[in-house]
Amino acid sequence: MPHIELASPVIFSIAGLSITSTIFTAYLVSAVLIVISLAATRRMELVPGRFQNLFEMAVEGILGIATQTAGDRRARRFLPLVLTFFLFILLSNWMGILPLFGDGEIFIRHGVDEHAEPLLANIFRSANSDLNVTGAMALIVFVWAEYLGFRSGGLAYLKEFIWPGLLIEIIGHVSRAVALALRLFGNILAGEILLAIMGTLVPVLIPSVFLGFEVFVGIVQALIFALLTLSFMTLATEHEAHQAAAAESSHH
């Protein structure tokens, strides 16, 4: 019976630092995003070319969504982080279904022997199928949202922690971040396992249907993570919005 290994395999080490297949994919995705971003913004024109136009569409699309949720001022402030998460997750998810990227095969081995050869020699895995990667992103969201909350609300934000109970409030805030990491990890890992099992059971035609499905899941999960990041930051800075609204109404 094949069994599933959750831990990502180490593919090489640099100065004692183990580079796993998921971390390698994360570096690869980051490199691709940096190169594309530099290329898209290198010679920006007032009348954009095709490449610039494509990226302007992506930025304006996410900015439009963010504006509807957080208002214009806060949307522009949150956009860099939200868009970075969206593009990173989207590209990682989509890369995970490319050839050479393990559809889970790398961690499905025959028998329970730890040294058994993997079914296929696919070396890479989607970065989001590693809880460490999704956990790191969720940690960034958690720390950043709390910082924004303290900065914008000050004592009023701290007061929220006193009633109905410090422990309840802390569990509530931490569980949001943990849930954020677990949901993305679970969905992407489940997709990879599904592809691997389908590929093993019916190697022809049927996996194509699931590959198409994974393209859809990839964009939905990236959007959900970006929207939730935006929601948490918006909720953390509600005090700021109230103060701005009160100041505006006192002007009129």
Next chain:
Amino acid sequence: MRFDVNLAQAMAIASQLAVSLAVSVLLGYLAGSYLDSRFSTSPLLSLVGSLVGMVAGLYGAVRLLQIMARRQKNKDKTSD
């Protein structure tokens, strides 16, 4: 087809709430279980921790939904 931000956000939050409820209970249990092992009170604090986690999950869910509903109401008011 027009992309409905409100619908997408509602779906994102609904999926988040389901996982968040379970994670809250788990976090409460883990905290209680750690305290149980420190003070040899097993299984009392694990049970209390699970209950606090459950309350925290529900409270967090209700608060998140209340804030989202209030925001939606304000949004509807300004669009009128």
